[in-house]
Amino acid sequence: xxxxxxxxxxxxxxxxxxxxxxxxxxxxxxxxxxxxxxxxxxxxxxxxxxxxxxxxxxxxxxxxxxxxxxxxxxxxxxxxxxxxxxxxxxxxxxxxxxxxxxxxxxxxxxxxxxxxxxxxxxxxxxxxxxxxxxxxxxxxxxxxxxxxxxxxxxxxxxxxxxxxxxxxxxxxxxxxxxxxxxxxxxxxxxxxxxxxxxxxxxxxxxxxxxxxxxxxxxxxxxxxxxxxxxxxxxxxxxxxxxxxxxxxxxxxxxxxxxxxxxxxxxxxxxxxxxxxxxxxxxxxxxxxxxxxxxxxxxxxxxxxxxxxxxxxxxxxxxxxxxxxxxxxxxxxxxxxxxxxxxxxxxxxxxxxxxxxxxxxxxxxxxxxxxxxxxxxxxxxxxxxxxxxxxxxxxxxxxxxxxxxxxxxxxxxxxxxxxxxxxxx
DNA sequence: TCTGGGGTCCTAGGACCC
DNA sequence: TCTGGGGTCCTAGGACCC
Numbered sequence: 001x002x003x004x005x006x007x008x009x010x011x012x013x014x015x016x017x018x019x020x021x022x023x024x025x026x027x028x029x030x031x032x033x034x035x036x037x038x039x040x041x042x043x044x045x046x047x048x049x050x051x052x053x054x055x056x057x058x059x060x061x062x063x064x065x066x067x068x069x070x071x072x073x074x075x076x077x078x079x080x081x082x083x084x085x086x087x088x089x090x091x092x093x094x095x096x097x098x099x100x101x102x103x104x105x106x107x108x109x110x111x112x113x114x115x116x117x118x119x120x121x122x123x124x125x126x127x128x129x130x131x132x133x134x135x136x137x138x139x140x141x142x143x144x145x146x147x148x149x150x151x152x153x154x155x156x157x158x159x160x161x162x163x164x165x166x167x168x169x170x171x172x173x174x175x176x177x178x179x180x181x182x183x184x185x186x187x188x189x190x191x192x193x194x195x196x197x198x199x200x201x202x203x204x205x206x207x208x209x210x211x212x213x214x215x216x217x218x219x220x221x222x223x224x225x226x227x228x229x230x231x232x233x234x235x236x237x238x239x240x241x242x243x244x245x246x247x248x249x250x251x252x253x254x255x256x257x258x259x260x261x262x263x264x265x266x267x268x269x270x271x272x273x274x275x276x277x278x279x280x281x282x283x284x285x286x287x288x289x290x291x292x293x294x295x296x297x298x299x300x301x302x303x304x305x306x307x308x309x310x311x312x313x314x315x316x317x318x319x320x321x322x323x324x325x326x327x328x329x330x331x332x333x334x335x336x337x338x339x340x341x342x343x344x345x346x347x348x349x350x351x352x353x354x355x356x357x358x359x360x361x362x363x364x365x366x367x368x369x370x371x372x373x374x375x376x377x378x379x380x381x382x383x384x385x386x387x388x389x390x391x392x393x394x395x396x397x398x399x400x401x402x403x404x405x406x407x408x409x410x411x412x413x414x415x416x417x418x419x420x421x422x423x424x
Numbered sequence: 425t426c427t428g429g430g431g432t433c434c435t436a437g438g439a440c441c442c
Numbered sequence: 443t444c445t446g447g448g449g450t451c452c453t454a455g456g457a458c459c460c
Contacts, residue, residue, distance in 0.1 A: 249428085432459075
């Protein structure tokens with residue numbers, strides 16, 4: 001048995017924990033740059049505010065219903081997520097953190113327990129420890145546990161816990177679930193399935209296996225087996241090292257000068273290097289991209305991108321920044337209005353395995369490398385102690401291109417200054 | 425005026441190996 | 443007329459997830 005524990009309207013719920021006056025009030029959280037709606041409280045959903053809707057398109061609706069709007073506050077959500085996961089880890093022998101607001105729990109040893117009762121205990125404990133409401137779905141496969149969780153969320157009579165155990169319970173759930181609501185079935189596959197009159201999860205479970213294998217490939221075949229109660233997706237307890245790390249942002253306004261793009265790209269390069277060091281990994285490939293707005297029809301769309309090997313695998317901010325700046329020069333076209341840029345590192349390997357890899361063309365002795373490594377260690381240590389951004393490379397600057405963040409709440413759990421501000 | 429960011433996996437096809 | 447068998451690696455594109 002698997003349990004899927006999923007936080008309700010996670011970002012909106014995080015904001016409410018620190019602002020209890022917002023209980024039972026419509027609350028939404030915006031994406032970076034205050035662009036789109038990415039989280040909604042139940043009250044906001046009831047007003048017809050859609051997920052992913054651009055904020056400017058529903059501004060009137062938000063104002064007329066006095067909806068409380070927040071910019072996204074990832075330090076807060078990330079820290080709250082950690083607290084939820086730590087609570088869950090104490091409630092099951094194995095836990096797989098699947099996303100910022102979801103985790104699978106291994107319930108295979110709980111055969112003698114009343115699982116519904118245990119699900120209620122999970123909800124109650126998480127609520128008590130963190131203030132975050134969650135729903136619990138339990139079933140013999142991950143895909144069915146996802147489905148159970150969805151039913152628990154949609155139907156109040158479950159009181160937040162849905163257990164699918166008997167064949168009859170599972171069959172009834174499959175019949176009530178539309179094909180597009182199955183975990184792993186997206187828009188394209190839904191269209192394909194509906195055209196074949198496969199409309200419910202029960203239909204997909206009963207569809208000819210050969211057809212599913214041919215059209216939905218191995219991934220779809222696995223989903224079908226999971227719907228039939230045959231578990232194909234095991235618990236993944238160790239998070240594998242990342243294969244790529246990307247830092248990108250839309251700008252708060254149009255950017256036209258190379259200087260401003262350099263500042264943005266430097267900031268993203270520094271962030272990528274920092275994330276690499278946190279993963280204890282090195283990257284051997286670097287990609288830089290800059291883009292004009294995809295929505296502005298008045299001028300031609302431009303998407304400039306370049307990928308190159310780094311001289312040797314590294315997580316050094318300075319090395320990555322220098323390489324990124326050189327690549328930016330190659331894709332910059334004067335006279336364009338840029339709205340977005342990003343840096344991606346890939347070809348990632350663990351730091352430990354590559355300590356002896358040197359560039360064939362390296363001009364500097366390894367000693368210089370060691371010095372740079374130490375500089376990075378010191379920089380990270382200072383930022384850990386005094387808050388991120390306390391010290392950074394001079395080329396990093398977010399003044400001109402900074403994304404909009406006009407409705408940001410305090411970092412209540414991760415920043416002393418913000419806590420003091422709240423008290424004051 | 426205003427439209428997010430960060431990932432993974434799979435397949436097919438081409439180039440190459442013995 | 444007949445033209446092997448078994449691999450790897452890389453890339454682009456397309457699907458999916460939160």
